[in-house]
Amino acid sequence: xxxxxxxxxxxxxxxxxxxxxxxxxxxxxxxxxxxxxxxxxxxxxxxxxxxxxxxxxxxxxxxxxxxxxxxxxxxxxxxxxxxxxxxxxxxxxxxxxxxxxxxxxxxxxxxxxxxxxxxxxxxxxxxxxxxxxxxxxxxxxxxxxxxxxxxxxxxxxxxxxxxxxxxxxxxxxxxxxxxxxxxxxxxxxxxxxxxxxxxxxxxxxxxxxxxxxxxxxxxxxxxxxxxx
Numbered sequence: 001x002x003x004x005x006x007x008x009x010x011x012x013x014x015x016x017x018x019x020x021x022x023x024x025x026x027x028x029x030x031x032x033x034x035x036x037x038x039x040x041x042x043x044x045x046x047x048x049x050x051x052x053x054x055x056x057x058x059x060x061x062x063x064x065x066x067x068x069x070x071x072x073x074x075x076x077x078x079x080x081x082x083x084x085x086x087x088x089x090x091x092x093x094x095x096x097x098x099x100x101x102x103x104x105x106x107x108x109x110x111x112x113x114x115x116x117x118x119x120x121x122x123x124x125x126x127x128x129x130x131x132x133x134x135x136x137x138x139x140x141x142x143x144x145x146x147x148x149x150x151x152x153x154x155x156x157x158x159x160x161x162x163x164x165x166x167x168x169x170x171x172x173x174x175x176x177x178x179x180x181x182x183x184x185x186x187x188x189x190x191x192x193x194x195x196x197x198x199x200x201x202x203x204x205x206x207x208x209x210x211x212x213x214x215x216x217x218x219x220x221x222x223x224x225x226x227x228x
Contacts, residue, residue, distance in 0.1 A: 040053070041195075042203070043064060044203070045064060045065030046065070047175070064201060066199065066200040066201055068082075068171055070159075070163060071159065073159060074137075074155040075140035075149070075155070075156045075157075080155050082200065084124075086198075087122075087198050088122055089195070089221055090124040090125060090196050091194065092126045092194045093110065093192065094127070094130050094188055095129065095130065096134070096135060102208075102209060106191060107127075110127065110208070122198075122225065124154070127155070127156050128167070129156070130188045132161050135156075176190070191207055191208045192206065195220060203220070203224060
C-alpha cells in the first residue's frame with residue numbers, strides 16, 4: 001500500500017510517495033509452538049515443590065518420591081489402579097461434578113490436553129472426585145458424556161474418600177496451604193494439575209485455570225516423551 005502527500009517549501013510543491021507496510025506482513029503468520037523451559041524436567045518430592053535435577057538412571061531416583069499404589073472406579077465402572085498408568089505419562093487433578101466455580105474451567109482446560117494427545121496412547125488423564133459419595137459411576141459417566149470426555153484417554157474416578165484426600169495432599173501435594181494440618185473432613189479443592197512421568201514421579205505442577213500454564217504443560221509432556 002502507498003500513501004501520497006503534498007509537500008511544499010520555498011522552491012515549490014512536490015508529491016511524495018511513501019510505502020507503508022503492514023506490521024502483520026512482517027510477521028510469520030504461523031504461531032511458534034511453546035517450548036519447555038528446559039530440555040530436561042526436574043523432579044519434585046514434597047509440597048514445597050523445590051526442583052531436584054536428577055539423572056534418570058541415578059541411584060537417588062530409586063528412593064525418590066513416587067505416587068503410591070491406588071485403586072478407584074472410573075466412569076465406565078472399570079477398576080483403575082496404578083497399573084492402568086504403567087509406562088504412561090499422565091496428568092492428575094481433583095474436581096467434583098457439581099462444582100459451580102473453578103471445576104468447569106479446569107475441565108475445559110483438561111479437554112485441551114485430551115485434544116492435543118488424543119492419538120497418543122502414551123499419555124493419559126486422571127481426574128479424582130473429591131465428593132466420591134455423590135459422584136457415583138452413573139454421575140461420572142453422565143458428566144463425562146456432557147463434557148466430551150473420551151474414557152479411553154481420560155479417567156474420571158470415584159472411590160474411598162480417605163484414599164483420594166490422602167493422595168491429593170500427601171502424594172500429589174496439590175494444596176498450597178503449607179504447614180496447615182488437615183484431615184478427611186477438611187474439603188480438598190484445588191485448581192492444580194500435576195504431571196506424572198512413566199515411573200510415577202512428579203515432574204511439574206500447573207495452574208489448571210491458566211491457558212499459558214496449559215500451553216507450558218503440553219510442551220513439558222512433549223519433553224517428557226523425549227526422555228523415554
